[in-house]
Amino acid sequence: MNKTTFKADKNTLTITRIFNASVDLVWKAWTQPDLLDQWWAPKPWRSETKHMEFREGGYRLYAMLGPEGEEHWGRTDYESIKELSNFSGQDSFCDNDGIVQPDFPVARFQNHFVEEGSSTAVTIITQYESEAHLNQVLQMGMKEGLGMAFQSLDELLTALR
DSSP: OOOEEEEEETTEEEEEEEESSOHHHHHHHHHOHHHHTTTSSOTTOEEEEEEEOOSTTOEEEEEEEOTTSOEEEEEEEEEEEETTTEEEEEEEEEOTTOOBOTTSOOEEEEEEEEEETTEEEEEEEEEOSSHHHHHHHHHTTHHHHHHHHHHHHHHHHHHHO
16 A cells, blocks of 8 residues: 655645556546546545636536535636646635635645656645644544545556556
C-alpha cells in the first residue's frame, strides 16, 4: 500500500502521495469527471459531478453522496493549469447551484504531479484563511476521507493500466 504523508503547519496542509502509474494516467484521473467520480469520495460515499470544465477560469460542481441519502456539495474553481505538471485553484463548500457557503472554510490549493520512473508523486499544498479553518476541516474527517479516496484511486489506476 502506498503511504500518504500529511503535514500541517499553521494554516497550511501539505499532502504527498506516490501512485504506481504514469503521470499521464494520474493526471487524467484528477482532471476527467468520469474518472474523478470513481475515486473522489471515501467509500461508501460516492462523488457525482454535476458540471466540470477543467480549464483556467472553469470549475467543477459536485456532490458527495452518502449511503443514507446525504448530500454535501463542493465547488472547485480552477485558476492555473500546466498540463501534466500542476493545477491550482480554490475549493469551497456550496449548495447544489454552486453558491459558496460562507460559514465553511475555503481552501486555496496547488496540486503538483511529478513522474518518478513508473510512479507519480502528487503533492497537494492547501492553505486556509486561518489555522482554525484548517483544524475545522481536519475535525470534519478530511485526512481520513482523503486517505480512503486515495485507496480508491490506487484501485482505479490498477484497473486502467
